[in-house]
Amino acid sequence: MLTSELVKAARGLVRWDQVDLARESGVSIATIKRLEAKPGPLGAHGPTIAALQAALESAGVQFIPENGGGAGVRLAKRDGGLTQEEGMADPPPAPPAFDDAFRAQLHELFVWRRDVRRFRSEPLPGGVIEALIEEACLGPSVGLSQPWRFVIVDESARRAAVTANFRRSNLEALQAYDGERRTRYARLKLAGLEEAPSHLAVFVDEATEIGHRLGRRTMPEMLRYSAVVAIAQMWLAARARGVGMGWVSIIEPAAVAEALNVPSDWALIGYFCLGFPAELCAEPELAREGWERRLSPDALIVRR
Numbered sequence: 001m002l003t004s005e006l007v008k009a010a011r012g013l014v015r016w017d018q019v020d021l022a023r024e025s026g027v028s029i030a031t032i033k034r035l036e037a038k039p040g041p042l043g044a045h046g047p048t049i050a051a052l053q054a055a056l057e058s059a060g061v062q063f064i065p066e067n068g069g070g071a072g073v074r075l076a077k078r079d080g081g082l083t084q085e086e087g088m089a090d091p092p093p094a095p096p097a098f099d100d101a102f103r104a105q106l107h108e109l110f111v112w113r114r115d116v117r118r119f120r121s122e123p124l125p126g127g128v129i130e131a132l133i134e135e136a137c138l139g140p141s142v143g144l145s146q147p148w149r150f151v152i153v154d155e156s157a158r159r160a161a162v163t164a165n166f167r168r169s170n171l172e173a174l175q176a177y178d179g180e181r182r183t184r185y186a187r188l189k190l191a192g193l194e195e196a197p198s199h200l201a202v203f204v205d206e207a208t209e210i211g212h213r214l215g216r217r218t219m220p221e222m223l224r225y226s227a228v229v230a231i232a233q234m235w236l237a238a239r240a241r242g243v244g245m246g247w248v249s250i251i252e253p254a255a256v257a258e259a260l261n262v263p264s265d266w267a268l269i270g271y272f273c274l275g276f277p278a279e280l281c282a283e284p285e286l287a288r289e290g291w292e293r294r295l296s297p298d299a300l301i302v303r304r
């Protein structure tokens with residue numbers, strides 16, 4: 001367990017001040033000051049603690065667990081300027097060549113990825129969500145900021161709070177339509193929150209310093225776009241494993257943040273249902289239901 005004493009000792013070992021630690025970990029200086037001011041275990045969320053620990057470890061700190069003699073820190077031995085791990089690094093792998101068969105399959109994946117709202121009840125095998133998150137994390141991000149934060153929502157009370165908020169928000173959305181549109185809207189199933197075996201929320205840490213703010217000065221929204229790209233990647237990765245994923249945006253971000261008790265700097269990007277799909281289709285459900293039709297890509301291109 002990381003304590004404020006260990007963090008201070010670790011900083012001392014690598015000769016970092018609080019500003020250095022903030023820069024390397026992406027955790028704000030204000031947070032570091034607050035955490036270090038209080039003796040004992042760090043009063044922070046898991047991802048914040050993990051970011052601090054990872055930054056210190058990548059600088060060579062080893063955290064020694066409580067083993068009778070008390071927890072501690074030490075600096076990894078360097079061998080000719082390289083840590084042992086760096087010294088034994090494998091040569092980079094040769095880049096793969098993608099052939100026509102792969103491209104044809106990839107196209108099928110794009111065609112058959114669906115927003116899924118109808119799920120079978122059996123749970124996903126253990127580790128699937130984590131594997132999908134790993135694949136999402138291979139996505140591009142502005143300045144390599146990796147601003148995405150994933151909340152796997154297991155607790156039924158938290159799920160129920162989000163589901164209740166969806167029901168209320170969906171009713172309000174319905175009431176904003178009139179006549180035939182309202183009738184059509186009422187027929188749509190716009191989330192599978194009740195039946196989906198897994199819920200996942202994706203946030204962006206708007207306060208992150210990871211990436212040193214590269215690319216965010218004129219377009220701060222790039223941080224959120226980065227998370228969206230990662231989600232798109234996850235959506236495809238899920239389909240490739242036969243897992244269905246449904247995006248729920250008819251919810252109030254503040255209510256979700258409260259239900260999930262996340263740091264105030266985290267902005268909700270999307271809430272997702274995951275599970276095995278009850279049906280497979282090559283057409284979007286909204287197209288099948290006559291809500292909207294697909295546009296031809298030709299109609300979406302202009303040349304200047």
Ligand SMILES: Cc1cc2nc3c(=O)[nH]c(=O)nc-3n(C[C@H](O)[C@H](O)[C@H](O)COP(=O)(O)O)c2cc1C
Pocket residue numbers: 113114115116117189190191247248249250283284285286287
């Ligand atoms: C940002 C975003 C938010 C979405 N929110 C919802 C939603 O709240 N409820 C829903 O049923 N579908 C939602 N969708 C899914 C879209 O309706 C769906 O992607 C679109 O109709 C095309 O269908 P397909 O994903 O199956 O190709 C969302 C999709 C995106 C990209």
